[in-house]
Amino acid sequence: MSRLADKIQAMSQKPARKEVADKSYHHDDLRQKLIDATRDMIRSGGVEALSLRKLADRVGVSRTAAYHYFRDKNVLLCTLAEEGFRQWQDQISRIFQDESRLPAERYRIYIRWYMSYALENAEYYDLMFGRSIWKQKCATESLKAVAYEVFQDQIKLIRQGQKQGFLPAGEDSLRLAQVSWGTLHGLARLLIDGIYTDNSHIDEMCDCAANLLMR
Amino acid sequence: MSRLADKIQAMSQKPARKEVADKSYHHDDLRQKLIDATRDMIRSGGVEALSLRKLADRVGVSRTAAYHYFRDKNVLLCTLAEEGFRQWQDQISRIFQDESRLPAERYRIYIRWYMSYALENAEYYDLMFGRSIWKQKCATESLKAVAYEVFQDQIKLIRQGQKQGFLPAGEDSLRLAQVSWGTLHGLARLLIDGIYTDNSHIDEMCDCAANLLMR
């Protein structure tokens, strides 16, 4: 093929591209598409592997298109984390509403669920509870709000557990909620971050944690 | 002052700079200077605020000078973290060698020390236990080695505590070490990352954690 032919093809391609739906100016719901793509990219590759430019490429849109829906990268991440917290909240309430089990048993299940969720969705857990979001002045007000809500639920569950007699009644509910979440969060982090390298005894770790927290 | 004078000054400054020790080709111990400067920069500003270029500027050396002593940024960070772990190890062994206190009391002191260290040296703690270092294949072999050593010490202390009767004897020492460290690490992380915003009741949290872990 001659070079002239190449040039002609190049000339005819450029204008053609504008009529292809790929690079059109209006999309169905770009905002949602961005969120979905972001979620995908985070799930495979983690928060740090996400760049707004790759995201834009993936959605088939220009680099800065996302800035119309999210003030900056941080707000986008906060939006995703918020979504995560809502689902998180649902899952937990579902576990504790299961009347077919004893309260103490539900709490043990909750612990195992927490751990398996954190490990199976490590990248997403890292987004929700990681430094990228919470650093300093990073967290959106609405993110802080939903996180606060989740923690309030946590306190309620702890208080309930104390009344039901499987959590130590002597401790302050708030402190107990903080420490028990701390325990789960700490284990999750140590495993996710690869500081604990043995992932084959997680159930035993959960049991040990449960034994310490419950009585 | 005339512009001509400025130009003359500019011309006389540039060649002069090469004879100043600032930009000379050989330094006393550039490696150590780099490490020191890195530590300073991490302490004020955190891991993410560290860039090799700013670091080079600060030491008064060209952008890529550090690459002669550290394969990449990650290795530099691992070196710093390693240093941190050694001091960490020293501090802990000092606490547990204090014979003037009862074993159980020492453990409570250890918990408080852990927490205050983590919060007062938040950026450094974040380096040592953070994702930046441990991610995947990130941690240097020597870093992994010293971290492993520290954790082995931890297990020993736990086993000792079980024998001395202030830690639950029924639990497997390894699991107990994992979970107890998890508790402290989790609390530290939640506080450092700003997920727990109330820093005014840390002692109570420590006490609550101690009550759960000890018996």
Added chain:
DNA sequence: ATCGGAATTTGACAGTGTCAAGATTGGCTG
């Protein structure tokens, strides 16, 4: 039909880590 404003793009800038190739130096050997 036209004009406004929303949606999207292009261009640009400063910053990053890192590689390859060149410049400089101190110390050793002849």
Added chain:
DNA sequence: CAGCCAATCTTGACACTGTCAAATTCCGAT
């Protein structure tokens, strides 16, 4: 003393990042 070697450090370059300002394109109301 000359000369070269290897360690040390610099310059230039590349690809990548987030984000701003200024176009551009487009849909819907007037």
